[in-house]
Amino acid sequence: MEKACKNCRLIIAQGDVCPLCGSTALTTKWNGHVVILNAEKSEIAKRLGIKVNGTYALNINE
Ligand SMILES: [Zn+2]
DSSP: EEETTTOOOOOOOOSSTTTTTOOOESSSOOOEEEEEEEEEOHHHHHHHHHSEEEEEEEEEOO
């Protein structure tokens, strides 16, 4: 199962460090995901506080 960063929600395919924020607080306990293709214009990105394009977890259960 892929991990998601608890700090910024980025979904991480491999490794133990978030490439976006550098956090090592990763979890497999997440569900739902959203692909942000245009972070500057996306309403979802604004709501989630996302500033960089990528795939993010919607819910982190931990
Ligand atoms: Zn992160």
